[in-house]
Every structure is written in C-alpha cells, then in structure tokens.
Amino acid sequence: MYQAFLIKYGEIGVKGKNRHIFEDTLVSQIGNALKPVEGTFTVRRENGRIYVETGSAYDYDEVVDALQCVFGIVGISPVVLAEDEGFDQLAELVVSYVGRAFSKQDFTFKVVTRRARKNYPMESMEVSAALGERLLEAFPGLSVDVHHPQVVISVEIRNKINIYSHTIPGPGGMPVGTAGRAMLLLSGGIDSPVAGYMIAKRGVRIDAVYFHAPPYTSERARQKVVELAGIVAKYAGPIRLHIVNFTQIQLYIYEKCPHDQLTIIMRRYMMKLAEHFAREDEDLGLITGESIGQVASQTMQSLAVTNEVCTMPVYRPLIGADKQDIVNIAQKIGTYETSILPYEDCCTIFVAKHPVTKPNLKSVRKSESHLTEKIDMLMEEAVRTAETVRAEAGAV
Numbered sequence: 001m002y003q004a005f006l007i008k009y010g011e012i013g014v015k016g017k018n019r020h021i022f023e024d025t026l027v028s029q030i031g032n033a034l035k036p037v038e039g040t041f042t043v044r045r046e047n048g049r050i051y052v053e054t055g056s057a058y059d060y061d062e063v064v065d066a067l068q069c070v071f072g073i074v075g076i077s078p079v080v081l082a083e084d085e086g087f088d089q090l091a092e093l094v095v096s097y098v099g100r101a102f103s104k105q106d107f108t109f110k111v112v113t114r115r116a117r118k119n120y121p122m123e124s125m126e127v128s129a130a131l132g133e134r135l136l137e138a139f140p141g142l143s144v145d146v147h148h149p150q151v152v153i154s155v156e157i158r159n160k161i162n163i164y165s166h167t168i169p170g171p172g173g174m175p176v177g178t179a180g181r182a183m184l185l186l187s188g189g190i191d192s193p194v195a196g197y198m199i200a201k202r203g204v205r206i207d208a209v210y211f212h213a214p215p216y217t218s219e220r221a222r223q224k225v226v227e228l229a230g231i232v233a234k235y236a237g238p239i240r241l242h243i244v245n246f247t248q249i250q251l252y253i254y255e256k257c258p259h260d261q262l263t264i265i266m267r268r269y270m271m272k273l274a275e276h277f278a279r280e281d282e283d284l285g286l287i288t289g290e291s292i293g294q295v296a297s298q299t300m301q302s303l304a305v306t307n308e309v310c311t312m313p314v315y316r317p318l319i320g321a322d323k324q325d326i327v328n329i330a331q332k333i334g335t336y337e338t339s340i341l342p343y344e345d346c347c348t349i350f351v352a353k354h355p356v357t358k359p360n361l362k363s364v365r366k367s368e369s370h371l372t373e374k375i376d377m378l379m380e381e382a383v384r385t386a387e388t389v390r391a392e393a394g395a396v
C-alpha cells in the first residue's frame, strides 16, 4: 500500500558543505543497500528530504530491513503518495489509509497538515480539522487528542500528497563514507565485529585483518571470520579482509620467549602487521574489540604494552563496555550466533596457563630481543602470503 519511504536523518552538527556530503553519501548508501532487494527503487532528494520511491511490487519487510542497516537514517516512514485531485479525494485517501495502516481503529489521534504549495485552496488548519471530522465519522473507535495523541497522521501537500503516521527507527550514526577508513582487527569472537560496527556507524569505511594459524586453526574457523565480515558488511559496505598466516610467528615466539608472555608478545606482532596492511589500504587507524579488564591481555598494563608498538591511533570503541552490553549489540546486529560457533582461535592455542596480567615493558622487550634472528623474515613472509578477500553482505 505504500508508494514511498520517507527517510529521516540526523542533521544536528552537520552543517554547510558537510551537510551536502552527508546527504549525497546517504543517498548513495541507500541505493547500495537496496540493490540486493527485489524491485525497482528510486532514491530522490526533495526539499531537504530523502524519499525512496518504489516503482514495482516489493517486499515491505525486506525494504525496511535493508534501510535499517543504513547508518545516518534515524527514522523510516512508509508513505502513501497520491496525485492531488481535490479535498474529497484526499479525505477518502486518508480514511482508507487509516483503515489499512492500523489493525484496530481505537486510538487517539490528531491530523497535522503541511502545505509545501501555498496555492492549495484551503489553509493547513482547515484541512486538518476537516480530515479529523471525516475520520471520526468513518471510525467510531477513534477520538481526537490534540495534546497527547497516540497517533499523529501527517498529511503533506507537496507536488504529490503524502500521508504517513508511523516511523520505524533507523540505526542512526553517520553514512559510511563520510569519515576516513580504518583497519579492524577481526577475530572470530564476539567483540571485534561489534567494534567494527560501532566505528562504521560513525561513517568510517572498514578494512579488516584476521590472523589464523593453520593447521592449528581450521578452515572452518577461517570461514567463520569471513562470514562475520559479511555480516558487518551489511552495515559497513564491502570489506577488504586480509587473512594472514600467523603460524610461523607464533611457533617462533613459543620457542624463544617465556610462555607467560606469549599472548602479549603475539598481540604486539599482530598490531605491527595490522599497521602494515592499514598503511597499504590508506587507513587512518586500527580498531580492536578490547575492553578494560576483560581478559589478561586487556588489563591497563597489557593494553599499554600492546599499544606501545603502534604508531597509528587505535580505536577501541568497547573499552568501557561490559560483556553483556557487547553481547546485546552483537545480538541486535546479527553477529552473535556466528561468533559463538565453537571454532578454535589462534590466540587460544598457544596461550599459557597463567599469562602475565601486569606485563613489564622492559621485560617484554628483552624477551622480544630473542626474536631478532628470524622475526623480520617471518613478518615479511606473513605479509607476502596473506590472502585478501572481499566480504560482502549476503555473499556467504
């Protein structure tokens, strides 16, 4: 029954030239999100508004689901569009709209009319009052409440007549492509996909890097990460995912360094390699799913020692989040079920029983000095043998 969707977007803080970038990017991201949806859609800007017009039959839920993944959208209102053929026809339209858009006509309401065309023969208030009367006649269960109505029926007289009354929430944030790009360290866990989602929500394009340790980690573990990248890509757009073989580096650290420092040293090499790919992809920072105190490698001391090798900013959007809050987001965005699949992670294979929780930078550096002979060569080999895949929504 709806011929269009009116897209509401957050404008606060988006001014001047940035506003154009925001709107242009939003229009193109809406277009991308609707590409896989069956039907023809036109994304149109009109008077500071964005409309998605439908040109054929379409599945309402599919369109809403796709739009709910587009950052920058605050609300989605399904709209009935009609030519202006006089007040009587408008009243009929509004009555039929209310008959179809609600399963029960037993609420309080008010009609709000706006005229974008001032040549319309009636004043806005007059139109609202007359439409209200027609609705009360048609549906005895309705009553008017101008102060606290349960339903606001908006009637806008533009080139066409627009009728709408409900707004489905969008994800908010900024359209992807309005900020720079960043490199996500993506593991198969719960946290890192959520971290990527959160940074993408601020308009940042995402690249990703995954370290695996075949044959200690399986093909299925790798596939799981590709799948997670595909789910994040529903929101963030296509993701370039670098898959790096970390086995030789891990074995070498295992051979040469004290075992209680394995995780922290490994994490430092992950960060260094991630920066390499980040520079290649012209990223402006790294993203991790770390959260203070969650595990031994995420104490303040461990984070400081890990961070010490980084020359780029490291964005840790979950740093102050509790696990349950992260799980809630993972469930909402659809990564949780994949994240909890029980496949081995390269970090868990070589971990010590009692990793240091307060690593000492001097001591870690001293341990790393045992790696000088081969580590550069092994890092180069990891870079050279890395495989890059493009993760896209719905591709897995």
Ligand code: ATP
Residues within 6 Å of the ligand: 184, 185, 186, 187, 188, 189, 190, 191, 192, 193, 209, 210, 211, 212, 270, 287, 288, 289, 290, 294, 295, 297, 298, 345, 346, 347
């Ligand atoms: P996650 O749930 O994201 O795996 P975690 O709680 O398991 O996090 P760690 O294993 O300590 O925590 O990892 C911390 C962060 O380091 C992760 O959020 C991720 O950004 C990065 N990371 C860990 N393992 C890998 C990996 N194998 N490949 C790429 N990045 C990783």
Ligand code: MG
Residues within 6 Å of the ligand: 187, 188, 189, 345, 347
């Ligand atoms: Mg993990």
